[in-house]
Amino acid sequence: MGIKEREEQKRSARRNLYAPLQEDPIDLDEIFQVMVESIHDNYVGFPGRERRFMPNEYRTYILSHYRYNTLTFQMLARSLHQFTADMQDRHLRFHCDDWIDYRNAAMKYRVRAQRDCLWVTEAAPETGLVLGDKILSVQSMSPEKIRRLLRGTGFYSAEPERELWGGYLRMAASVEVEHADGSVEIVKLPSFPAEEVEYPIEFRKLSADTTYMKLERMDRTVMDRLLAEHEAEIATCRKLILDLRRCVGGDEDACWDLFPYLVDHETDMNTLLSDEGSYINCTKSNCELRYRILSDCEKTLSDPEQIALVAQERRFYLDNYGKGLCFKPAEPFKDVPICPAESAPEKVVLIMDTFCEDEGEQFAAMAQRCGKKVVTVGRPTMGTLDTFDPITVKLNEHMTLSYPIAMTAAAYEGRGVGGKGLPVDHYIRWTPDEIGEDILLRTALEV
Numbered sequence: 001m002g003i004k005e006r007e008e009q010k011r012s013a014r015r016n017l018y019a020p021l022q023e024d025p026i027d028l029d030e031i032f033q034v035m036v037e038s039i040h041d042n043y044v045g046f047p048g049r050e051r052r053f054m055p056n057e058y059r060t061y062i063l064s065h066y067r068y069n070t071l072t073f074q075m076l077a078r079s080l081h082q083f084t085a086d087m088q089d090r091h092l093r094f095h096c097d098d099w100i101d102y103r104n105a106a107m108k109y110r111v112r113a114q115r116d117c118l119w120v121t122e123a124a125p126e127t128g129l130v131l132g133d134k135i136l137s138v139q140s141m142s143p144e145k146i147r148r149l150l151r152g153t154g155f156y157s158a159e160p161e162r163e164l165w166g167g168y169l170r171m172a173a174s175v176e177v178e179h180a181d182g183s184v185e186i187v188k189l190p191s192f193p194a195e196e197v198e199y200p201i202e203f204r205k206l207s208a209d210t211t212y213m214k215l216e217r218m219d220r221t222v223m224d225r226l227l228a229e230h231e232a233e234i235a236t237c238r239k240l241i242l243d244l245r246r247c248v249g250g251d252e253d254a255c256w257d258l259f260p261y262l263v264d265h266e267t268d269m270n271t272l273l274s275d276e277g278s279y280i281n282c283t284k285s286n287c288e289l290r291y292r293i294l295s296d297c298e299k300t301l302s303d304p305e306q307i308a309l310v311a312q313e314r315r316f317y318l319d320n321y322g323k324g325l326c327f328k329p330a331e332p333f334k335d336v337p338i339c340p341a342e343s344a345p346e347k348v349v350l351i352m353d354t355f356c357e358d359e360g361e362q363f364a365a366m367a368q369r370c371g372k373k374v375v376t377v378g379r380p381t382m383g384t385l386d387t388f389d390p391i392t393v394k395l396n397e398h399m400t401l402s403y404p405i406a407m408t409a410a411a412y413e414g415r416g417v418g419g420k421g422l423p424v425d426h427y428i429r430w431t432p433d434e435i436g437e438d439i440l441l442r443t444a445l446e447v
Contacts, residue, residue: 028066028076031395032059035083037285038393039092043403044281044325045387048418049087052153058083077399078171084401085167086153088419090357090384091404095392106192107170111135112430113160117178118143119432128187129177132435136184137176138169157419161379161430162354199248203230209238210445211345218250218359227257234261240345241444242367245353245378247360255363260341262348264371268335272366275330276409280389282320286405289391291317328406349444350376352424357382364422375447378428378440380421386411387418 036055040046046053058079065071077096084094109123118135138146146168147154155163169175178184199217203226206212211233213226227234234240240261259272280286291314298310320326350367361381367374387404394400410416428443 026396028062031080031399032062034393034395035080035401038401038403039084039087042281042283042286042391042405043087043089043092044279044405044407045087045089045092045418049089052086052088054086055083074171080395080399081167082150082154085156086151088153088156089387089404090156090382091387091390091402093402095400095402097398106195107166108192109169111165111169112434113143113155113163113165114432115160116143118165119435120177121435126192127189129175130179132180132432134178135175136178138172139174140176156382157354162421164354199246199250201226203233205233205237206241206445210241211237211239212241212243212441214243215255215360216246217248218252218254218363220251220254223254223257234258234345235341235343238346239445240348241351241441242348243351243441244356244360244364244381245351245440246355247357247363248355249358249360252359252362254359259338259366259370261344262367262370262374263338263340264373266337266339267370268337270333270335272338272369273333274365274369275333277327277329278388278406278408279325279412280316280320280328281405282317282323282326284322286391287317287321289393290405293391327409346373347447348374349447350374351440351444352376352378352381352422353440354379354382354421356421357384361385361417361422368422375426376422376424377426377443377447378424379430380423380427381417383417383419383421386416 032055039053039055062071062076062079065075077094081094081096084092109127109129110121111118112121113119116136118138120129120131120133120135123129123131123133136142141149143160152158154168155165157163172189174186174188176184177187200214201217201219201222202214204212204214211230242258256269294310294314294317298307298314301307301310316328348367348370350364352364356364361384364376364381365385368376385408387407389406390402390404392400392402408416411418426443426447428440433439
């Protein structure tokens with residue numbers, strides 16, 4: 001093929017790449033207006049994160065590419081995702097449906113970051129990666145360079161041990177890898193179609209006096225079944241280990257039936273919940289959206305008690321319409337006494353890590369209030385409990401933005417867990433040794 005043919009082939013490829021957005025244009029100004037107003041005015045966590053808010057940088061990047069016909073839908077979606085990720089709140093999220101393939105690919109490997117590299121901790125054979133591989137660069141950029149380009153905000157933490165690289169790596173076409181034998185190669189990463197992610201819940205007996213539960217999600221139905229099948233083993237064991245390392249959330253009350261085995265004194269559910277009330281950002285937009293959602297919800301209810309609760313919630317938004325940040329007392333909750341089970345483990349060990357979040361993190365916080373028999377090992381959790389109650393707004397036909405409108409009283413008073421997570425009794429820094437040995441489980445067995 002001659003030079004002229006190659007150049008024409010390149011021009012044709014560029015035209016095909018950028019044509020979709022030119023043929024089906026969208027109102028970028030409107031998208032930015034909705035995003036900026038939602039985050040700046042309506043997102044409850046904005047005051048504490050204002051220094052990370054840099055909309056003009058993303059607007060300039062997107063509009064300049066659009067002006068010169070070099071903007072793709074993928075570039076747009078990637079930029080808007082990064083715009084929200086800069087705020088480092090897991091509950092502030094950009095969403096894009098499968099109208100394009102952005103972030104809708106299966107992530108078939110996992111990594112853990114250190115300052116100079118990423119370590120492969122899990123990998124499917126079809127990725128071309130193996131456990132223990134060191135990723136030295138992602139598309140020719142070292143982790144340090146990527147952090148600098150993203151100003152250290154793109155991975156939800158400035159601590160490598162706590163960084164989340166999954167979203168970034170989903171977009172990577174290749175990585176430079178150093179294998180265990182010291183050889184280095186460029187590994188091309190194929191794109192895999194999105195698939196349902198498995199979050200296992202399982203029970204095992206590790207020894208005659210030690211039982212173990214792996215909880216990667218809070219699922220009330222599965223937990224009810226496991227407790228019915230293994231209640232006697234849990235009650236009579238000396239040590240119960242609850243592995244919450246990768247608990248992504250789920251049903252808030254899924255594991256509440258475990259509390260009689262965890263408490264060492266009589267208490268109640270309100271004490272374990274420790275709800276001090278919350279602060280709601282009652283802007284006009286938030287109140288209107290929440291009121292509409294509650295009204296639609298009320299139409300589906302038949303229980304008079306539930307209808308009354310929804311009506312009370314609606315009244316709060318009517319009374320505080322447009323008033324900004326307002327205190328909302330703790331949710332009415334019928335107190336339930338919790339007494340130690342007649343037969344229960346002598347010690348309960350929680351294994352925790354950065355990837356424990358939302359309802360998993362809430363359960364961990366409640367378990368830590370159960371008394372001295374509960375011990376935690378591993379690393380602090382994600383730190384997602386400060387903000388909650390998200391509202392979703394449409395950016396266009398295919399894209400939405402979700403932002404939380406509520407924060408805990410602890411977060412409002414500077415006592416939140418954002419950026420640091422729940423502390424652990426026995427902190428164990430992550431090292432590559434964990435790839436070949438479950439050091440946290442070994443420690444839990446030794447405690």
